[in-house]
Amino acid sequence: MKTDWAYSRRSFLGVAGAAAVGIASPASPTSKVPVIDCHTHAGTAGRLMDPWTTIADPGEILRRNKEARIDQACIFPISHDNFEEANQEIARIVKRYPCRFIGFAKHDPVAEKGRIRSMLLRECRQLGLRGLKLHVTPTPEVLDTVAELGIPILWHPGRVALFAPVAEAYPTIDLILAHLGSDLSSDWREHMAGIEMARRYPNVYLDTGGTVLTRYLEQAAQELGPGKIIYGSDEPEVDCRLEIFKVRMLGLPAEQEASILGGNMQRLLSKYNGNAA
């Protein structure tokens, strides 16, 4: 589906012109590290039952990103019946705003069984996508392909405990636990489990997006240090301006804050070794 996005690209011409996939210049002149939102949905879907099965308008997201001084956002599809099509839409949006968005694919390892390797290789090598978003537990087919490409997985599991066997079996894959383990802090015990998971496995990181109970974000920062925490919002359902405020509210030293807001994600993204076409 073609969508005429409301946002004018002109606003961002100041930073346009970089390669199709790259890290933008920081919006803040004093910051050396770009601010990257690791968790943003974009595009359209057809079920029209919830906001996340209808539309996530990149124009609105860009407006809020600009206000929050976010340089780039990792974008991936909303809930969709055909992720191959949805990932193509993501690639088109990234092509339109190459300095502002980094495209991630989204797949269902069960429903798309047997086809994922070829789709993901194509999506990374030909369409320029640089990560994978999952809700369903990844299968060896998915994980072997991800390891080959050197891309991170942002995974929102049904339960945090599902991370353990994957993190252990694939120590070279960077796994980002969405929502610090509990979307909208619906179960604080999952935040605790998420912090433990990140403490236990060197390759597990925590995405900050949609953490309502910010005490667990504070706890994660205190106990794990900034290297294990990655800023994300879950735009457009969760407002990036408030989510980034929660990180800035931690009052960390500038270098540590910069790691959370972009440095860590930048490092994970730099591991891509799948070669672009």
Next chain:
Amino acid sequence: MKRETRQPLVVDALAFAGAGRTWASPEREVDYNVDLLLERGAAAGIDRHCVMPPRNDTYAEANRAVARLCEKHAGKLIGFAAHSPQREAGQLRQALVDELKGMGLKAVRSDGHPTRELMDAAQEFRIPVVYYPGPARWQQLGRYYHMLATAYPAVNLIIPHLGQYASLSWPAHIEAIDLAKRYRNVYLDLSGIGSFKYAELAAADLPAEKLLFGTGAPELDPRVGKEALRLLKLAPEAYAKVAGGNILRLLGGR
């Protein structure tokens, strides 16, 4: 100095004090630190917090604890009682007489669906009722307010969290906005909203008189609630109402 006196009062319409269990499920034992509330509230530029007890099996001691804190921090805290209309049936009126007149509490939070006994007392004492039906009733928010709002038009009802704590079910926000639009006596508190766009929607759809700034502190960080208020980008007159004018008006009616 002149400029400071023109700043609208910022009054947090929903905060907690004392010991008990979280109102949100899954429950957690809590003993809320009033110093942290006041410290973070002050950092956020909040002048006063309306505080109520966390969830308890019985509320007599919890309400007394709130009253003591309000006395200790006079000018900073406004106390709300909490009661279970079901577990305390037959005792509510007298309990409220003691708490409102003897201890200076100003409103009541209903732990469970308000009964005629509670609503009659609220009407008699002209206090607002804070009532949140809870997560098991997400899909039927309207059912829990239509009768209350129509049977007791003189009682002001405050729906916390814009109808849905943490935005766990977005349609409840829409329903809450519609309730506030329909009933003169229904007001929405803006604390603990996960999906801020619904607060923006409420601000666009409703007159400023219907919205109350709230934080859910110290369970939630009051600085986040205050930042959300700022992001609503209200015109000065509307800001003054939402930030504190509305809740003070509702409390001043008694």
